Each structure stands twice: as structure tokens, then as C-alpha cells.
Amino acid sequence: MPITLPFRPRRESYPPDMWTQCPGCNQMLFNKHLDKAMRVCTSCGHHFRVSAPTRLAQLLDHGSFRERDAGLVSRDPLGFVDSQPYPDRLAAAQTATGRRDAAIWGFGSLAGRRIAICALDFGFMGGSMGSVVGEKVARAAEGALAEGIPLVIVSASGGARMQEGTLALMQLVKTIAALEALRAAGLPFISVLADPTTGGVFASFAALGDVNVAEPNALIGFAGARVSAGTIAEELPPGFQRAEFLFAHGFVDRIAPRAELRAELAAILEVLAPPAPADGVPGSVRRG
Amino acid sequence: MVDRFLGRGRDRDARAPGTAGAPGATTAPAPPPGTPPGTTATAPPAIDAARAAVWARVLLARNARRPHTLGLIAGIADRFTELHGDRLFGDDGAIVGGLGRIGGRRVVIVGHQKGADTDENIRRNFGMGKPEGFRKAIRLFELADRFGIPVVTLVDTPGAYPGAEAEERGVAEAIARAIMVMCRIRVPIVTVITGEGGSGGALAIAAGDVVIALENAVYAVISPEGCASILWRTAEKAPDAALAMRMTAADQLALGVIDQVVPEPAEGAHADPAETARRLRGVIVEQLDRLAALPADERVAARMRRYRDFGAFDDVGAPEVPEPPERPGLADRLRRALEPMGTRLGNLGTREGRDEPPAREEV
Numbered sequence: 001m002p003i004t005l006p007f008r009p010r011r012e013s014y015p016p017d018m019w020t021q022c023p024g025c026n027q028m029l030f031n032k033h034l035d036k037a038m039r040v041c042t043s044c045g046h047h048f049r050v051s052a053p054t055r056l057a058q059l060l061d062h063g064s065f066r067e068r069d070a071g072l073v074s075r076d077p078l079g080f081v082d083s084q085p086y087p088d089r090l091a092a093a094q095t096a097t098g099r100r101d102a103a104i105w106g107f108g109s110l111a112g113r114r115i116a117i118c119a120l121d122f123g124f125m126g127g128s129m130g131s132v133v134g135e136k137v138a139r140a141a142e143g144a145l146a147e148g149i150p151l152v153i154v155s156a157s158g159g160a161r162m163q164e165g166t167l168a169l170m171q172l173v174k175t176i177a178a179l180e181a182l183r184a185a186g187l188p189f190i191s192v193l194a195d196p197t198t199g200g201v202f203a204s205f206a207a208l209g210d211v212n213v214a215e216p217n218a219l220i221g222f223a224g225a226r227v228s229a230g231t232i233a234e235e236l237p238p239g240f241q242r243a244e245f246l247f248a249h250g251f252v253d254r255i256a257p258r259a260e261l262r263a264e265l266a267a268i269l270e271v272l273a274p275p276a277p278a279d280g281v282p283g284s285v286r287r288g
Numbered sequence: 289m290v291d292r293f294l295g296r297g298r299d300r301d302a303r304a305p306g307t308a309g310a311p312g313a314t315t316a317p318a319p320p321p322g323t324p325p326g327t328t329a330t331a332p333p334a335i336d337a338a339r340a341a342v343w344a345r346v347l348l349a350r351n352a353r354r355p356h357t358l359g360l361i362a363g364i365a366d367r368f369t370e371l372h373g374d375r376l377f378g379d380d381g382a383i384v385g386g387l388g389r390i391g392g393r394r395v396v397i398v399g400h401q402k403g404a405d406t407d408e409n410i411r412r413n414f415g416m417g418k419p420e421g422f423r424k425a426i427r428l429f430e431l432a433d434r435f436g437i438p439v440v441t442l443v444d445t446p447g448a449y450p451g452a453e454a455e456e457r458g459v460a461e462a463i464a465r466a467i468m469v470m471c472r473i474r475v476p477i478v479t480v481i482t483g484e485g486g487s488g489g490a491l492a493i494a495a496g497d498v499v500i501a502l503e504n505a506v507y508a509v510i511s512p513e514g515c516a517s518i519l520w521r522t523a524e525k526a527p528d529a530a531l532a533m534r535m536t537a538a539d540q541l542a543l544g545v546i547d548q549v550v551p552e553p554a555e556g557a558h559a560d561p562a563e564t565a566r567r568l569r570g571v572i573v574e575q576l577d578r579l580a581a582l583p584a585d586e587r588v589a590a591r592m593r594r595y596r597d598f599g600a601f602d603d604v605g606a607p608e609v610p611e612p613p614e615r616p617g618l619a620d621r622l623r624r625a626l627e628p629m630g631t632r633l634g635n636l637g638t639r640e641g642r643d644e645p646p647a648r649e650e651v
Binding site for chain 1: 289294448450452454455456457458460461462464465467468470471472487488493496507508510515518519520532533534535540543545578592595596597599600601602603604605618
């Protein structure tokens with residue numbers, strides 16, 4: 001057994017991933033600095049995409065997150081094959097990310113307040129919503145309802161997962177129905193829209209937050225730019241489908257830089273979900 | 289802001305204006321449900337045949353002579369008064385709706401309207417709903433709920449309109465809100481997929497208690513052309529995508545996404561629109577009566593259960609996919625050493641993610 005010293009440099013971790021080039025300003029960014037800045041470019045403010053675990057670590061109080069339903073895995077309901085079979089694509093994504101599907105949900109605390117939270121991971125098949133993602137979003141809403149606590153969902157997804165066909169489409173209804181139950185119980189749902197949030201995810205739970213908060217310059221829209229261009233050959237205005245465009249048209253409440261996101265959510269929750277009175281039954285005191 | 293114009297003293301029993309789609313009234317020839325493009329000589333004949341059969345159905349579902357919503361309503365409803373406008377922006381010709389009676393039963397009917405010819409298709413935007421169309425549907429669903437009138441929706445759309453103006457007015461929000469209202473209202477909802485069930489634009493008015501489809505209808509999460517251009521990198525592989533997505537009514541019945549298939553007369557609904565409407569009417573009446581007999585709470589609970597249960601997954605328990613091997617960094621070691629002594633270091637230098645995901649897009 002080799003002796004490992006505590007200060008040995010992590011040889012395997014560099015040089016290849018020591019630097020990242022910012023697609024916004026072409027600056028070379030030292031990864032340690034980039035991580036410290038929550039993966040936001042220190043010179044131009046470009047928000048890099050982050051994985052779901054990173055997102056949870058950035059938002060929640062340290063060590064407070066308890067994951068639920070980590071064991072859910074998609075079946076292949078259609079026997080879908082394009083250039084490769086769907087199970088192979090799933091397996092590749094699982095190996096690459098170490099996760100079973102594109103969503104994580106669980107309970108945690110944000111600035112001391114217990115919430116149910118679900119985060120999507122664009123790195124897993126484009127964050128696409130199939131049976132597992134839909135199920136986790138629905139279970140997160142049900143978990144919030146059962147405990148009478150707020151729900152936060154961080155979306156980063158290209159939309160519904162084509163490989164699961166209409167079963168993926170049905171997840172839109174499933175997630176919305178779960179949110180409707182939450183709404184009826186008077187519990188707040190905050191939707192955080194990160195880059196990108198498009199298609200069936202934006203056309204379901206992500207658009208329906210009591211408060212919608214977007215990250216700067218995130219791509220948010222219904223039809224991908226290629227779909228628009230391909231279907232109706234329409235010229236798209238500059239800045240089309242960016243967070244600022246949605247903000248200007250009234251579909252997101254706030255655009256929050258990543259460094260301020262946690263504080264913004266805390267401020268919103270403080271008003272929408274004040275601590276229940278000691279004798280109150282959670283979730284039954286406020287009506288929507 | 290006006291639902292309809294009505295000349296004084298006339299039209300007291302007005303039917304819908306412009307009830308297009310009458311049998312044989314159109315000039316556009318049906319594209320022959322023939323050989324699909326992109327058939328490769330190397331594929332086994334069985335797959336070739338299956339692909340051709342599926343593609344023929346897609347073409348039938350899109351057939352310009354196929355009876356469209358207002359034409360079907362004329363055959364299904366005894367009376368129909370179309371209502372217009374979303375009270376917010378305008379009136380969308382691609383989504384129609386109004387008040388009607390079917391065999392004496394009061395109904396609110398909402399459906400996509402495709403055109404029978406090019407002129408009408410331009411006016412109807414090829415049945416591609418815009419935000420104001422979905423918001424009109426929301427208004428009518430809520431109207432139905434307030435007056436306790438059952439809802440019938442007829443689905444026939446390539447998808448929601450993907451243009452810039454639709455994005456500006458929040459087409460995704462309108463679709464999501466329409467689905468939410470369908471989940472909420474307490475009156476019975478009978479949905480019929482009559483032609484193309486195209487993705488979110490279809491689903492916005494398709495979250496019924498029961499979902500019926502005509503035999504040659506198709507239902508999919510994305511158009512076969514869209515799916516092919518993303519996964520096969522060419523729209524010419526649309527027949528392959530159509531086959532892979534199992535989008536025919538029979539396949540959707542097997543998946544449980546639709547509950548009942550109504551056979552079409554002869555070689556398709558366009559051959560005999562009157563008979564198609566007659567058959568649909570019988571099934572709709574049967575479902576309306578069945579749903580009306582249930583207590584509202586039970587009906588809404590069953591609707592929620594119907595959609596809650598969709599999904600094909602297994603729970604394999606605790607993570608088996610091994611976490612990437614971790615060597616704790618200095619900060620983690622310090623934290624581990626200090627935390628038992630009551631010192632907290634917060635989020636100092638967590639070793640999370642140097643994991644820019646690939647810039648890939650799936651719709």
C-alpha cells in the first residue's frame with residue numbers, strides 16, 4: 001500500500017484541466033479561480049453551465065442536502081434505436097456523470113430554511129426529461145407538500161427526451177399536476193432557469209414558478225433556434241430567447257447573477273414562506 | 289374583445305361560420321400514402337415494410353382532405369356557437385372553440401383548426417397554435433368549469449407555432465398554464481386525437497380524463513422530421529424516426545397514452561367524413577356519460593392518477609454507479625479534522641465540478 005502524504009499534488013488533475021477558455025471573452029481562466037467564482041468568468045461574467053451536484057452545493061447550506069430516490073433508472077419503453085440504442089446512450093451518460101439520470105432531488109436547507117429541491121443536469125443527455133426526471137420533479141413537489149415546505153427547482157434542460165416518445169411528453173402533465181397540488185396547498189414554488197431551459201421543460205414546470213428567477217444570458221425558450229429556422233425560416237431578433245429577452249417580455253421576475261442567487265432565493269422565501277406558527281399545521285394555514 | 293358578431297334579428301340559432309372541411313369540398317389532392325423517402329436497400333424487408341406502413345399513417349394523418357375540427361364538430365354536435373378571443377391579445381385562427389350540444393348534452397368544444405386549402409391554411413396558420421390560441425383555450429376551460437359544462441377537445445396540430453412572436457408572448461408559459469388548468473378543472477374532459485398530435489402544442493389541450501384517437505391519428509413528442517434532424521442529422525430519415533417513436537394510434541394504445549382507438553371508414557377518414565364524425569360522436573357520447581356519472585372528486589383524482597402513473601423506470605435502490613474515486617482535498621481534510629471540534633468552515637474550496645457539460649441540445 002503506497003503511503004499518501006496529505007500535501008501531494010493531484011498529479012492526475014493537471015495540466016489538461018488547469019485552464020478553461022471563456023467562450024464569452026476568450027480569456028484563459030485558471031480553473032481554481034473559476035471554481036471559487038462559482039464558475040462565472042471573472043473578466044466578462046459569462047456563466048458556465050454547472051452540474052446538478054455543484055448547483056446544490058452552491059445553493060444549499062453546507063452538508064445539509066439529503067438526496068432521495070437516487071436509484072431511479074429509466075427503462076427503454078420504446079426499444080428506441082437511432083444511430084445507437086437508447087440503453088447505450090443512457091449507459092454512456094451514466095458512466096460520464098456518475099449519476100443515473102439527469103435530475104437530483106432531495107431535502108436541504110437554504111439559509112437555514114428547509115426546502116425540497118430538484119436540480120437538472122445538462123451534462124446528462126442534455127438534461128432531457130424522460131420518465132425519471134419527470135418522476136423526480138413530481139416526487140420533489142410531493143415531498144414539499146408532505147412536509148409543508150417550499151419547493152425550488154433548478155432547470156437546465158433541452159426539453160423532453162425523444163427516446164422515450166410520448167411517455168416523455170406525459171411527464172409535462174405529471175409534473176404540472178404535482179405543482180397544481182402544491183399551489184392548492186398554498187406552498188411556494190420557485191423556478192430557477194439556468195442555461196439552457198427549453199422545450200418541454202420550459203413548457204411545463206419551469207415556466208410555472210410563483211417566482212421565476214433566471215441566470216444572466218441563459219438560453220430560455222420553447223422552440224430551439226434551429227427548429228424555428230428549419231420550420232418557418234423566420235429571422236430571429238438579436239438576443240432572442242435569452243434571459244434578458246424573457247425578462248423584457250415579462251416571463252421571468254428576476255435575473256440573478258450566480259453569486260447572488262442564494263441570497264435572492266432566501267429573500268423571496270422569507271416573504272413567501274415565513275416560518276409556520278408553532279401551533280399551525282404546516283401547509284394548511286396558507287391558502288393559494 | 290368580442291366573441292362573435294351577430295346581425296340583429298338574424299342568426300339566433302347560428303351555427304359556426306366557415307364550417308370548412310365538408311366532404312369532398314376541397315381541391316388539394318391527397319398525397320399518395322406511398323413509399324417513404326430514405327428507404328435503404330440494405331435494411332431488412334420486414335423493417336422496410338413496417339417503416340412504410342408507419343409513414344403511410346403519418347401521411348394519412350396529415351392528408352389535407354382529412355376532416356378537420358370544425359368539419360367534425362358540424363357532424364358531432366347538434367349545435368355549435370364558436371367563441372373568439374383570449375381577452376388579452378387577439379384571436380388565434382389555429383385554435384377554435386365554443387359552446388355546443390351533443391345529443392342534448394351541453395359541451396364546450398376546443399380544437400386545433402387546420403385549413404383545407406392554402407388560403408385557409410395561411411389564415412389558420414396550418415393549425416399551429418400561438419399563445420393567444422392556448423390562452424383562448426384556457427379561457428374556455430375555465431368558462432366550462434364555472435358553468436359545470438363538460439369539455440371535448442379535438443387535437444390536430446403539427447405543433448405549437450415556433451416563431452419569434454410566439455416566443456415574445458410566452459408560448460411555453462401558455463402551454464404549461466393550459467395543461468395546469470386542465471389538471472385543475474372539475475368537469476369531465478374528453479380528448480380526441482383526430483389527426484396529428486404534435487408535441488406540446490397538442491398536449492396543451494389534450495390532458496383529458498380519457499384520450500381517444502382516430503385509427504390513422506399519430507401522437508409524438510416531436511415531429512418525425514424534427515427528431516430525425518436531431519438524432520439522424522437529416523430530416524430525410526423522418527420515416528425511421530416515425531417508426532422509432534412508435535407514434536401510431538395502435539402503438540400509443542399499447543403504451544397506455546391513449547385509451548381507445550376509433551376505426552376509420554374505408555381507406556381513411558377523408559374517404560367518408562360524415563361516417564367518421566358519426567363514429568366519433570357515438571364514442572364521445574359514451575365517454576361523456578360515463579364520466580358524468582362519476583362524482584367530481586373521484587373523476588379529478590382518477591385524472592391525476594392517470595397522468596401520475598406515466599413513466600417507465602425502475603428503482604434499483606442505493607447508488608450502484610460508483611462515485612468517481614475521491615481523494616479529499618486539503619480543505620476537506622481540514623474540515624474533517626476541525627468539525628468534530630465545533631469549527632465550521634462553510635463552503636471553503638469544495639472540490640465540486642470541473643464539469644462543463646457538452647453543448648448538446650435535445651428537444
